[in-house]
Amino acid sequence: MNIHRINPAQRWSDITVFNGIAHFVEVPEGDLGADIRGQAAQVLAQAEQALARIGSDKTRLLSATIYLTDFANLAAFNEIWDAWFAPGTAPSRACVKAELASPDYLVEIAFVAAAGEAYQG
Numbered sequence: 001m002n003i004h005r006i007n008p009a010q011r012w013s014d015i016t017v018f019n020g021i022a023h024f025v026e027v028p029e030g031d032l033g034a035d036i037r038g039q040a041a042q043v044l045a046q047a048e049q050a051l052a053r054i055g056s057d058k059t060r061l062l063s064a065t066i067y068l069t070d071f072a073n074l075a076a077f078n079e080i081w082d083a084w085f086a087p088g089t090a091p092s093r094a095c096v097k098a099e100l101a102s103p104d105y106l107v108e109i110a111f112v113a114a115a116g117e118a119y120q121g
Contacts, residue, residue: 004119006053015050017119021062024050025110032104036073039106040080047111055116058084061091065110067098073106 005013015024026046028039051057066081068074074095081090091112100108 015054017054017115020115020119022051022054022056022113022115022119023111024113025108026050027100027102027105027108032102036068036076036106037080040077043107043109044080044084047109050111051113054113054119056113059086059089060114061111062114063091063112064093066093066095067100067108067110068095069098069100069106071097077107 001019004017005015006017007014012025015022017023024047026043028034028042029046030042031038034042048058051060066077068077098108100106
């Protein structure tokens with residue numbers, strides 16, 4: 001089985017695919033002054049772009065680990081999260097309170113998804 005690394009760098013790859021399963025992490029890359037709703041929307045839009053790169057989409061997400069800096073933001077985050085999925089298509093998930101790499105980040109999400117046919121290894 002081949003391991004496909006998309007945009008590998010010294011410390012990480014944008015996406016790693018093995019045996020048809022993709023792993024990737026998204027943090028806000030746009031307006032870091034945005035509130036949790038804005039940052040969550042940025043991260044989910046970036047996730048859609050990452051999924052498209054591997055011939056997949058959000059209905060093929062298998063799991064997500066959500067890191068929030070403050071659980072006071074959980075309800076607002078959940079509003080954006082819930083609206084992003086059609087009923088019955090949300091993956092399994094964990095939500096953890098964490099200190100993130102940048103003090104400007106309010107959210108970070110690690111995703112696992114089924115890749116499209118071109119990335120089955």
